[in-house]
Amino acid sequence: MFACARRAGVGGTAGSRIGVRSAGGMRKGFIVVVCRGCAEPPCARVCPTDALALREGGGVRFHPELCVGCGNCRDACPFGAVSWDPVETKPLVCVYCGVCASYCPYDVLAFDEVGRNVDASE
Amino acid sequence: MHPNDPIRRVLVIDLSKRTFEVVERPDLFEASIGGAGVAIRLLEERCPPGADPLGPENPIIFAVGPLVGLYPLASKTVAMFKSPHIGNLGESHAGGRSAVSIRMAGYGAVVITGRSPSPTYLVIEDGRVAFRDASALWGLRSSTTAGSVLREREGGSGHRSILRIGPAGEAEVSYACVITETYRHFGRLGLGAVFGSKRLKGIVIAGNRMLPVADPVAYRREYDALFRAATTSPAMRKYHDLGTAMNVLPLHESGALPTRNLRATRFEAAEAISGEAMASRFLGRRLACSHCPVACIHLAALRTPHPKEPYFYKTSMLGYDYELIYALGSLLGIADPEGILRLADEVEIQGLDAMSAGVVLAWATEAYERGLVAKDDLDGVPLAWGDAETYVAAVRRIVRRPTDLYRALARGVDHASSIYGGREFALAFGGNEMPGYHTGPACHLGFLTGSRHSHLDSAGYSVDQKVPAGGTGSTGDEIVAALIAEEQWRQVLSSLVVCFFSRGLYTPDVVARALAPLGIAVTPADLGRIGDETLRRKWAFKLREGFDPGALRIPGRICETETPLGRLDADDLRRLVERFAATMSG
The missing domain is CATH 3.60.9.10 (Aldehyde ferredoxin oxidoreductase, N-terminal domain)
Structure with missing residues (x-):
C-alpha cells in the first residue's frame, strides 16, 4: 500500500490502489486486495459515463474528466479492489504498473501478464 | 516539518x-x-x-x-x-x-x-x-x-x-x-x-490519509536505500527466520540463560525449547508490523485436544519470542514447548506482562520449596519446576487473588519478597522483573540504571557479549560510558519510533538524510543532543518521583550464579551505579 501511494510522491495509505486487511484479526492472517484485471470488468459495466474504459489485455483505464463520482464501480467489484479517494470523490483504480510487487520482499505479489504464466495461481 | x-x-x-x-x-x-x-x-x-x-x-x-x-x-x-x-x-x-x-x-x-x-x-x-x-x-x-x-x-x-x-x-x-x-x-x-x-x-x-513530503524525489531515493538495506541485510534476516528465539541456544551454550530462578544458567532442555525446535514443530505463521518488510512476529500453532471427544481439536495461534521462552520456559524449568505455549496462552488471556509473570512464578516456586510460603498461601497449587499446569493455575490466581500471597504476587517480586522474605532470590531491578540475560556485569548494570529497568534501555548484554572469549571484560568506566552512549542514542530511535531491530540501518547519517525530504533539517550532532536531553529528562522524572539510585537493591542471586564473565561482585556493581548516577546528574 505504501509503495502504491509513494508513486505519487506522498506517504500514508490514502493514495493506495491496493488494499491489505486482516482476515478477521491477525490470528487469521492477512488478505491482499488487488485488481485482477478482469476480461469483463463489472466496474466498467456499471459506469454511467464511460469513465472506466476496457483496457486491452484486461482491466480498465480510468478517465477522470468523465467521472461523476457516483461510486457504482466501487460497489460493483466483488473483491473490493476499487479504492476510493475521499477528497476527489473518485475511484483509485490499479494501473497495472507492478510497483507493489517490486516492494514485496516475500514474493506474495508478483507482476505478470494475464494468461502468460500458466502456473500462476492468481 | x-x-x-x-x-x-x-x-x-x-x-x-x-x-x-x-x-x-x-x-x-x-x-x-x-x-x-x-x-x-x-x-x-x-x-x-x-x-x-x-x-x-x-x-x-x-x-x-x-x-x-x-x-x-x-x-x-x-x-x-x-x-x-x-x-x-x-x-x-x-x-x-x-x-x-x-x-x-x-x-x-x-x-x-x-x-x-x-x-x-x-x-x-x-x-x-x-x-x-x-x-x-x-x-x-x-x-x-x-x-x-x-x-x-x-x-x-x-x-x-x-x-x-x-x-x-x-x-x-x-x-x-x-x-x-x-x-x-x-x-x-x-x-x-x-x-x-x-x-x-x-x-x-x-x-486513512496522505502524508505530504517536501521533496518527493529525495524521499523516494532515501526510501529505496533504506528498503534495500532492510531486505538484504543479514542482521534483519535473522529476525525474520527464527526471530529472537534464535538466542535460546547461544545463551544456553555460553551459560547466560537464566534457568530455575537463575540457580543455573544452562538448561538441559534448551534444545527442545530453542527457536529452531519451535519453528520446526510449531511455527504456523509469520506477521509484520505495519510498514515493516522484516516480519519478525512468530506465531505458533498449538493444537489442544478436546478433554473428552476424540479427533476434536482447538487450534490457537500464539506469539512467541526469546523473552517469552526465557520467562515462561527456562526460568520455570519447563522443558516441554507445548507447556510453555499453554502457559503463554493463559498469560495472554489474563493480559499480564509475560516477563514479570514468569519471574514472579519462579520466585514463588523457590519460596515454596524453601518453606517461606505454604501450600495454603498458594491456594493449594503446589508449584513445582517444570509443571506447566500448576503455573497456569497460579497465573489465574494472581489475577483473582484468593489469598494474601497472591495479592502480594500481583504487585511483583520486590513487593512479595518484602513481606515473605527471599529477597536474595527476588529477581527485580528497580522494582521491575529481570529480562533473560545473565551475560555479565554490563547487563545487570543496565537493568539497574536503565530508565525502564529493561534490557532494551542500554543493551548491556551486548556490551558483555562483545568481550572476546577468555577476556576479562571492560573496565567499569568503559561499561558506564558504553551504557550511557547506547541509552542516549536509543532515545533518538524511540523518538523516531523506529524498531530497535533496525538500529543498524538507522545510523545518525541515515536518520538525518531520511528526515531532510520531510522538511526536517537536523544534523547527526543535533540528534545526539536530542538523545542526551531526552534521557536526562527521563532520569529527572524518575528522581522527581522518588527513584533513588543509591537505594537500588541488588539481588544476591545474580552474584551467586556465575556469568560467562565470571562471578559478579555487589560492591563493584554498586560503585558502577554511583558512577552512572553521577554522570547523569552531572
Missing part, C-alpha cells in the same frame, strides 16, 4: 468529563522529534508530582514520530505514564499497527487523563472521539474475546488498531499489559493497570 504534516496535533482526552480537544504543538515535535522525546515532555506537563499511578491524575501518553507512514520499520508507539509497578517513570513500546493508525488518524500524540465513571472504550478517528459503553465487556474472561468484540462491533474505515486490556488490567495487577492486535504488547511497567484504574477497556484507532 512540512506545513501540512499532522504530526504536530496532540489529541487530549478527558475520561472524567468525556471531552476531547486537539492542541497544535509543533514546539514539542521541533524540539524532540516525536515518540519518547515528545512523550516525556507531555508527561512532565501533565503528570503532577507525587501523582497516584492509579489515580485519575496519572496521564497516559501515546506518541509516534514523523517517519511513521513514510519509512519502513517506523512502527512503534511509545507509551508513557507513571508506573504503578515501580512508582516512577512508566514507559513501554509496542509494534503492531497502532503507530500507523495514530498517524493516519491525524495525530502525533494522544493524551488520556481522568477516570471514566463507568467502563468505557474509545473510538478515535480524525477529528472525532467516541466514548462507548464497555460495561458488558468488563469482567470478560479473556483479553482475546474483548479484542474480537471490538473488531466486529466497530466498523471503522482505513488503517485500524485495537488496544485492550484483559482481566489483569481490570484487577489493576501492577504488571498488567495492554495488548494490541493480539500479538503485540505494551508489556512492561503496568500500563494495563493504568487503563484498568481509568475504567478504560480498550481503544480503537482508525484513519
Whole structure:
C-alpha cells in the first residue's frame, strides 16, 4: 500500500490502489486486495459515463474528466479492489504498473501478464 | 516539518468529563522529534508530582514520530505514564499497527487523563472521539474475546488498531499489559493497570490519509536505500527466520540463560525449547508490523485436544519470542514447548506482562520449596519446576487473588519478597522483573540504571557479549560510558519510533538524510543532543518521583550464579551505579 501511494510522491495509505486487511484479526492472517484485471470488468459495466474504459489485455483505464463520482464501480467489484479517494470523490483504480510487487520482499505479489504464466495461481 | 504534516496535533482526552480537544504543538515535535522525546515532555506537563499511578491524575501518553507512514520499520508507539509497578517513570513500546493508525488518524500524540465513571472504550478517528459503553465487556474472561468484540462491533474505515486490556488490567495487577492486535504488547511497567484504574477497556484507532513530503524525489531515493538495506541485510534476516528465539541456544551454550530462578544458567532442555525446535514443530505463521518488510512476529500453532471427544481439536495461534521462552520456559524449568505455549496462552488471556509473570512464578516456586510460603498461601497449587499446569493455575490466581500471597504476587517480586522474605532470590531491578540475560556485569548494570529497568534501555548484554572469549571484560568506566552512549542514542530511535531491530540501518547519517525530504533539517550532532536531553529528562522524572539510585537493591542471586564473565561482585556493581548516577546528574 505504501509503495502504491509513494508513486505519487506522498506517504500514508490514502493514495493506495491496493488494499491489505486482516482476515478477521491477525490470528487469521492477512488478505491482499488487488485488481485482477478482469476480461469483463463489472466496474466498467456499471459506469454511467464511460469513465472506466476496457483496457486491452484486461482491466480498465480510468478517465477522470468523465467521472461523476457516483461510486457504482466501487460497489460493483466483488473483491473490493476499487479504492476510493475521499477528497476527489473518485475511484483509485490499479494501473497495472507492478510497483507493489517490486516492494514485496516475500514474493506474495508478483507482476505478470494475464494468461502468460500458466502456473500462476492468481 | 512540512506545513501540512499532522504530526504536530496532540489529541487530549478527558475520561472524567468525556471531552476531547486537539492542541497544535509543533514546539514539542521541533524540539524532540516525536515518540519518547515528545512523550516525556507531555508527561512532565501533565503528570503532577507525587501523582497516584492509579489515580485519575496519572496521564497516559501515546506518541509516534514523523517517519511513521513514510519509512519502513517506523512502527512503534511509545507509551508513557507513571508506573504503578515501580512508582516512577512508566514507559513501554509496542509494534503492531497502532503507530500507523495514530498517524493516519491525524495525530502525533494522544493524551488520556481522568477516570471514566463507568467502563468505557474509545473510538478515535480524525477529528472525532467516541466514548462507548464497555460495561458488558468488563469482567470478560479473556483479553482475546474483548479484542474480537471490538473488531466486529466497530466498523471503522482505513488503517485500524485495537488496544485492550484483559482481566489483569481490570484487577489493576501492577504488571498488567495492554495488548494490541493480539500479538503485540505494551508489556512492561503496568500500563494495563493504568487503563484498568481509568475504567478504560480498550481503544480503537482508525484513519486513512496522505502524508505530504517536501521533496518527493529525495524521499523516494532515501526510501529505496533504506528498503534495500532492510531486505538484504543479514542482521534483519535473522529476525525474520527464527526471530529472537534464535538466542535460546547461544545463551544456553555460553551459560547466560537464566534457568530455575537463575540457580543455573544452562538448561538441559534448551534444545527442545530453542527457536529452531519451535519453528520446526510449531511455527504456523509469520506477521509484520505495519510498514515493516522484516516480519519478525512468530506465531505458533498449538493444537489442544478436546478433554473428552476424540479427533476434536482447538487450534490457537500464539506469539512467541526469546523473552517469552526465557520467562515462561527456562526460568520455570519447563522443558516441554507445548507447556510453555499453554502457559503463554493463559498469560495472554489474563493480559499480564509475560516477563514479570514468569519471574514472579519462579520466585514463588523457590519460596515454596524453601518453606517461606505454604501450600495454603498458594491456594493449594503446589508449584513445582517444570509443571506447566500448576503455573497456569497460579497465573489465574494472581489475577483473582484468593489469598494474601497472591495479592502480594500481583504487585511483583520486590513487593512479595518484602513481606515473605527471599529477597536474595527476588529477581527485580528497580522494582521491575529481570529480562533473560545473565551475560555479565554490563547487563545487570543496565537493568539497574536503565530508565525502564529493561534490557532494551542500554543493551548491556551486548556490551558483555562483545568481550572476546577468555577476556576479562571492560573496565567499569568503559561499561558506564558504553551504557550511557547506547541509552542516549536509543532515545533518538524511540523518538523516531523506529524498531530497535533496525538500529543498524538507522545510523545518525541515515536518520538525518531520511528526515531532510520531510522538511526536517537536523544534523547527526543535533540528534545526539536530542538523545542526551531526552534521557536526562527521563532520569529527572524518575528522581522527581522518588527513584533513588543509591537505594537500588541488588539481588544476591545474580552474584551467586556465575556469568560467562565470571562471578559478579555487589560492591563493584554498586560503585558502577554511583558512577552512572553521577554522570547523569552531572
